[in-house]
Amino acid sequence: MAEAPHEAWITGIGILSCLGEGLDAHWQGFNASKPIIDTETFAPYIVHPLAAIDFDKQIPKKGDQRQMEPWQRIGTYAAGLALDSAGCKGNAALLGHMDMIVAAGGGERDEAVDGAILSALPKAARPDMFLNEHLMNDLRPTLFLAQLSNLLAGNISIVHGVTGSSRTFMGEELAGIDAVRIALARIRAGQSDIALVGGAYNGERSDLVMLFEFGDYCLKGEFRPVWDRQQADGFAIGSLGAFLVVESRAHAEARNAKPIARLSAAASGYAKRGPGATKDELGRLWSKVAGAVRPGSTAIISGATGAEPATGEEKGFLGLHPDLPVRATGTLIGHGLEPQMVMNVALAALAVNRGKLFPPCGGSSFERPMEGALTQAVVTGVGHWRGEGLALVEAVG
Amino acid sequence: MASYRDKSGRPVVVVTGMGVVTSLGAGKTENWDKLTAGESGIRAIKRFSTEGLRTRIAGTVDFVPVDPLTSPALASRLADMAAEEAIAQSGVGTKGHFPGPLFLAVAPVEVEWPQRQELAKASGANEAVTYTDLIRAASSGKFRHFHERFMFVSVADGLASKYGTEGAPISLSTACASGASAIQLGLEAIRRGETDAALCVATDGSVNVESLIRFSLLSALSMSNDPPQGASKPFAKNRDGFVMAEGAGALVLESYESATARGAKILGVLAGCGELADSFHRTRSSPDGKPIIGCMRNALDDAGLTPDDIDYINAHGTGTPENDKMECLCVSAVFGERAKQIPMSSNKSMIGHTLSAAGAVEAVVTLMTLEHQRIPPTINYNVPDPAILLDVVPNVARDAQMRRAISNSFGFGGQNVSLVMAREPA
Numbered sequence: 089m090a091e092a093p094h095e096a097w098i099t100g101i102g103i104l105s106c107l108g109e110g111l112d113a114h115w116q117g118f119n120a121s122k123p124i125i126d127t128e129t130f131a132p133y134i135v136h137p138l139a140a141i142d143f144d145k146q147i148p149k150k151g152d153q154r155q156m157e158p159w160q161r162i163g164t165y166a167a168g169l170a171l172d173s174a175g176c177k178g179n180a181a182l183l184g185h186m187d188m189i190v191a192a193g194g195g196e197r198d199e200a201v202d203g204a205i206l207s208a209l210p211k212a213a214r215p216d217m218f219l220n221e222h223l224m225n226d227l228r229p230t231l232f233l234a235q236l237s238n239l240l241a242g243n244i245s246i247v248h249g250v251t252g253s254s255r256t257f258m259g260e261e262l263a264g265i266d267a268v269r270i271a272l273a274r275i276r277a278g279q280s281d282i283a284l285v286g287g288a289y290n291g292e293r294s295d296l297v298m299l300f301e302f303g304d305y306c307l308k309g310e311f312r313p314v315w316d317r318q319q320a321d322g323f324a325i326g327s328l329g330a331f332l333v334v335e336s337r338a339h340a341e342a343r344n345a346k347p348i349a350r351l352s353a354a355a356s357g358y359a360k361r362g363p364g365a366t367k368d369e370l371g372r373l374w375s376k377v378a379g380a381v382r383p384g385s386t387a388i389i390s391g392a393t394g395a396e397p398a399t400g401e402e403k404g405f406l407g408l409h410p411d412l413p414v415r416a417t418g419t420l421i422g423h424g425l426e427p428q429m430v431m432n433v434a435l436a437a438l439a440v441n442r443g444k445l446f447p448p449c450g451g452s453s454f455e456r457p458m459e460g461a462l463t464q465a466v467v468t469g470v471g472h473w474r475g476e477g478l479a480l481v482e483a484v485g
Numbered sequence: 486m487a488s489y490r491d492k493s494g495r496p497v498v499v500v501t502g503m504g505v506v507t508s509l510g511a512g513k514t515e516n517w518d519k520l521t522a523g524e525s526g527i528r529a530i531k532r533f534s535t536e537g538l539r540t541r542i543a544g545t546v547d548f549v550p551v552d553p554l555t556s557p558a559l560a561s562r563l564a565d566m567a568a569e570e571a572i573a574q575s576g577v578g579t580k581g582h583f584p585g586p587l588f589l590a591v592a593p594v595e596v597e598w599p600q601r602q603e604l605a606k607a608s609g610a611n612e613a614v615t616y617t618d619l620i621r622a623a624s625s626g627k628f629r630h631f632h633e634r635f636m637f638v639s640v641a642d643g644l645a646s647k648y649g650t651e652g653a654p655i656s657l658s659t660a661c662a663s664g665a666s667a668i669q670l671g672l673e674a675i676r677r678g679e680t681d682a683a684l685c686v687a688t689d690g691s692v693n694v695e696s697l698i699r700f701s702l703l704s705a706l707s708m709s710n711d712p713p714q715g716a717s718k719p720f721a722k723n724r725d726g727f728v729m730a731e732g733a734g735a736l737v738l739e740s741y742e743s744a745t746a747r748g749a750k751i752l753g754v755l756a757g758c759g760e761l762a763d764s765f766h767r768t769r770s771s772p773d774g775k776p777i778i779g780c781m782r783n784a785l786d787d788a789g790l791t792p793d794d795i796d797y798i799n800a801h802g803t804g805t806p807e808n809d810k811m812e813c814l815c816v817s818a819v820f821g822e823r824a825k826q827i828p829m830s831s832n833k834s835m836i837g838h839t840l841s842a843a844g845a846v847e848a849v850v851t852l853m854t855l856e857h858q859r860i861p862p863t864i865n866y867n868v869p870d871p872a873i874l875l876d877v878v879p880n881v882a883r884d885a886q887m888r889r890a891i892s893n894s895f896g897f898g899g900q901n902v903s904l905v906m907a908r909e910p911a
Contacts, residue, residue, distance in 0.1 A: 155767060194593035199616050206605040206614040216534035219598065223698045232699035233767050237593040237658045242898025245764040254762035254900055255666055259638035259656040266655050277677040294616035301623040303632030356653035358645060474638050475653055
């Protein structure tokens with residue numbers, strides 16, 4: 089029969105957001121607890137813009153940068169930070185057998201080309217031919233590669249040399265939830281020793297505001313913490329990059345890598361959405377980790393988006409656990425869909441590693457201060473439309 | 486009696502149901518008949534005007550009505566047809582409850598031109614249209630259905646709901662290797678003991694004007710428009726690119742033990758899977774072939790086999806000058822002197838390149854090849870390439886004795902996946 093599951097450690101983290109890049113910047117940002125928002129560029133919609141990043145530091149070749157659109161640059165950069173943090177950067181033998189799971193959305197549009205075509209099409213004598221001609225002439229050939237979902241992984245292979253395997257999951261929030269789950273499941277079962285897992289999101293895109301506005305999901309008007317948006321619900325899209333290096337304890341110890349935290353569990357769910365269904369699904373996922381939770385030294389790092397009814401459902405679930413302090417990171421860094429779960433696992437690992445929880449996000453009254461030592465964190469992820477997830481991150485030692 | 490565990494002590498994984506839809510038709514029977522007759526499903530594109538385009542042909546699935554037609558809507562319908570056939574054949578589970586997870590290979594999803602035009606019109610902008618206008622129209626509440634249609638998870642959502650698969654469905658893309666990756670994820674889940682069954686589906690309905698033009702701008706597509714049936718020419722000297730196509734493949738994977746326990750017919754064994762990514766270039770393979778060679782070797786290792794155990798190669802065989810050259814080079818490296826004696830054919834010569842679906846469509850065809858002991862040919866092989874010295878089963882189907890086969894899938898972004906399949910458990 090199968091051997092005992094392998095313990096999995098998080099040995100590297102690479103994160104960037106409106107708060108900056110890296111663990112220290114995020115620790116400072118979450119302790120300062122001041123949301124960084126842009127209310128003008130996409131007014132009346134609110135987004136969390138990416139901090140200024142010098143992409144040369146992780147993507148040295150300008151030629152590589154030119155082949156990418158921003159979402160790929162953010163991800164390739166974050167992946168580089170994670171590999172640096174894990175002490176893997178440049179180790180060809182290690183990178184050559186490192187597995188990779190990327191949670192990705194896709195294609196950035198050339199907004200100018202779309203606008204010009206849409207403006208002229210109704211007046212064209214032969215609209216079909218006009219469209220063909222302008223797509224042929226006006227689309228940059230390389231834009232396609234910058235749009236393809238799996239080309240974030242492709243760029244990470246090229247820029248950083250990660251080639252053991254390359255898989256790209258899609259499906260909005262669920263992509264990141266399952267990327268973490270599958271990476272962990274493979275390591276626990278001995279199917280993988282070390283994996284780079286993460287994703288990226290460029291939230292500063294009109295086509296995405298449009299996509300989510302179809303369903304009335306975008307936050308507009310006055311900014312409030314995610315728990316306090318009942319009157320005008322919605323999420324503020326955030327630009328995020330988040331990657332983890334997860335590896336078996338044995339593999340990490342053999343190369344003298346230090347754990348940031350232990351990734352103890354990751355589960356995904358798929359509620360048939362309707363009143364109460366997401367709350368129940370979170371309860372079902374909770375039952376998988378409940379035995380390991382130690383109230384008093386645990387917190388919940390929530391991926392709540394601020395969009396209803398999902399956020400209300402999660403609030404209902406959290407109400408069943410009033411002894412556990414909660415932090416919805418989306419208040420400070422926004423909602424970045426695919427990488428959201430990975431980012432929150434990273435922030436949970438950061439907090440348990442520092443041994444304390446940061447203050448309530450954006451002063452939300454739903455989140456209460458925590459004074460004592462933090463040794464573990466449960467991470468939730470609830471998709472704005474579909475998908476639920478939960479992970480358990482614990483301090484090592 | 487064959488063992489329920491493989492040499493590494495893992496559960497043996499078998500296939501108990503298969504479904505397929507391509508430009509050749511719906512279902513295994515029609516596809517098999519046409520594949521072994523050497524028929525092509527490639528035709529002139531009728532779906533949209535191709536005036537002024539360099540490539541005007543594709544393996545479109547035109548016999549499946551979808552209204553309104555979008556790529557994810559067609560992909561959903563094709564996936565549904567393939568899954569229905571596979572689950573019915575397998576007989577696993579009960580109606581509306583498939584006893585395992587769904588792994589779905591699907592093309593990236595985005596809003597398409599007809600919807601963009603509809604929004605522009607609804608916005609009332611009468612001069613320069615910008616995304617500000619489109620967003621204004623989007624926020625009217627009249628386009629709520631667009632949100633659901635253009636979520637990446639939407640294709641999986643429909644399948645998971647209809648077939649009642651367990652847990653969260655995984656949607657994935659490894660470009661043109663996606664179908665094989667979906668099967669690999671199912672294989673791994675069963676080997677981990679998480680489930681006894683998995684539904685692996687791969688689908689693509691991407692022949693729309695912008696997708697065609699994007700591939701065309703990368704100079705990846707055949708421009709041999711006339712006659713369309715002659716355009717896809719894998720391994721021939723005059724090959725000039727691949728032909729975009731649509732389709733879906735579905736496989737029900739089960740642990741051999743649970744399939745046997747319920748008396749299911751075993752269609753074949755998924756003996757192993759290998760992958761290895763390439764860091765050389767976004768669209769080109771490493772010239773030394775190491776990633777592809779390593780990928781095939783990883784698959785053989787995973788199956789506990791050696792190159793001598795393989796009797797047939799189901800090639801990726803896209804018909805692009807670069808792919809076919811590299812694939813042959815790498816097959817020669819892996820199989821050595823024996824490479825020339827192993828038949829290797831490309832289903833894409835007839836079906837075209839079903840992109841995200843190809844790995845699963847071709848896994849289904851490979852298992853039928855083993856079942857029928859008959860090899861579908863590589864058609865349009867009229868001008869041999871002196872650089873390719875392999876047996877590509879030119880133009881005419883052939884009977885052969887085969888126990889095991891390997892199927893290759895390679896994709897943009899350095900994706901390489903190989904599957905090893907066997908006719909029956911060892």
